[in-house]
Amino acid sequence: MSIDTTQFTEYVQQGRDAVRQAVETWTQTVTTAIGPFPAVAPSVDAEAVIDRYFDLNEKLLAAQRDFAKNMVGYATAAGAAVREHVESVVPEYATV
Secondary structure: OOOOOHHHHHHHHHHHHHHHHHHHHHHHHHHHHHOOOOOOOOOOOHHHHHHHHHHHHHHHHHHHHHHHHHHHHHHHHHHHHHHHHHHHHOHHHHHO
16 A cells, blocks of 8 residues: 655645745844844944844844734635635525
């Protein structure tokens, strides 16, 4: 007896691609927010460090907010499509 693993392999591939894309996006966001590191920091300005830290967190939180809104939008669209399909296949549920 053989088991077809094609669909499972495709799911794993899609998951791997999604994780890779998320890591690349996060890395790009952090790199853009922080900017290039200086080779040698002559002196440390505590207020500047604090400002950069909170600026970075603000940008990361904004990116997370956008991501969450996009996911809700995708889920809403998918739910509407499923509902339309179910209502077209099973008419008695269209009035519920």
